[in-house]
């Protein structure tokens with residue numbers, strides 16, 4: 519019998535890996551803690567780069583999703599209290615769009631449906647991994663399924679659980695920097711149409727982003743934990759007027775707000791992302807501040823590149839040192855740049871030292887005039903380190 523790659527976690531990153539491996543004829547067993555379909559209603563708005571669209575297109579998934587995705591044709595970057603602003607436009611960079619906004623639920627459903635079309639994938643739902651053990655010959659996962667504790671081993675086990683469920687893994691260190699900030703995410707409607715413009719506004723409280731999503735906007739409002747908690751506690755009408763005050767007039771008045779959710783912001787990464795016969799990918803390997811919309815896209819590239827690495831390696835050598843080193847080498851620059859760029863933006867725009875603020879305003883104005891710098895920025899945001 520041919521050996522299966524075992525994937526723990528069937529979120530967008532784990533499912534993309536499973537699907538890419540299926541396209542290459544490689545058998546997969548995927549353990550997913552949730553019940554089948556339970557994530558399909560998740561309205562979390564993911565910002566997909568143009569490069570992520572290209573990956574989903576090669577897998578035949580984008581074609582099913584396109585009608586549910588909202589294109590971002592322009593990104594408007596500004597700073598509260600300053601006139602400097604910069605516009606990034608898809609047409610200036612020969613791209614049909616700078617990115618897309620898509621719900622987590624729609625993406626998960628499309629990936630699941632694409633996986634169903636293959637015989638070589640065995641998805642076990644309601645299977646919760648409890649322990650992972652890398653070892654010289656094979657990695658093992660223990661999991662609970664149908665009220666029984668079970669285990670599976672493979673010469674290649676991939677952890678794509680989003681980083682929230684399992685503790686430390688021997689040989690892998692986790693570096694974490696908590697920003698002490700939370701993100702509040704929700705949907706809002708407003709007076710003016712979005713015209714496919716995404717707004718990123720830097721304020722003393724923290725960055726606030728409005729992403730065009732369907733006819734409405736998805737809002738990501740960040741700030742110190744207590745500040746976000748205070749905004750979270752407001753009645754809808756007060757929330758909308760405070761948002762207007764905070765964001766300014768660019769989209770007119772805010773008219774309604776959906777369910778509000780918050781989550782803590784952190785920068786976190788593993789070093790290394792592999793152990794013998796084990797690879798960690800997606801949010802489980804690195805978590806970033808949402809300011810530059812990089813985290814999810816870096817995770818998708820992890821999945822895609824790992825599938826290529828697996829296909830290029832003979833099964834007898836899966837999970838061995840040479841394969842692990844090659845994968846890490848291929849991903850290091852992209853991940854590091856995503857983490858550094860995101861952290862740089864957070865620090866730059868969180869700095870309230872007198873003078874720095876007007877310098878930032880000037881830099882945004884300057885960025886608007888520097889075409890080569892803008893092109894580089896757009897390429898990096900669209901395609902990662904290969905841009």
Ligand SMILES: Cc1cc2nc3c(=O)[nH]c(=O)nc-3n(C[C@H](O)[C@H](O)[C@H](O)COP(=O)(O)OP(=O)(O)OC[C@H]3O[C@@H](n4cnc5c(N)ncnc54)[C@H](O)[C@@H]3O)c2cc1C
Pocket residue numbers: 526527528529530531532549550551552562563564565645646647648678679680681682683684703738780781799800801802808811813814817
């Ligand atoms: C509350 C919250 C809100 C967010 N909002 C946004 C947003 O608005 N915009 C944005 O771009 N990004 C957002 N993000 C980040 C975004 O969700 C991630 O970048 C993206 O989901 C990463 O995909 P992933 O597949 O690596 O992990 P996940 O999407 O977390 O998927 C992990 C999968 O593994 C499964 N799993 C977990 N533990 C186990 C286990 N022990 N055994 C088996 N299966 C397991 C889970 O059920 C899940 O299906 C948010 C993150 C959180 C936590």
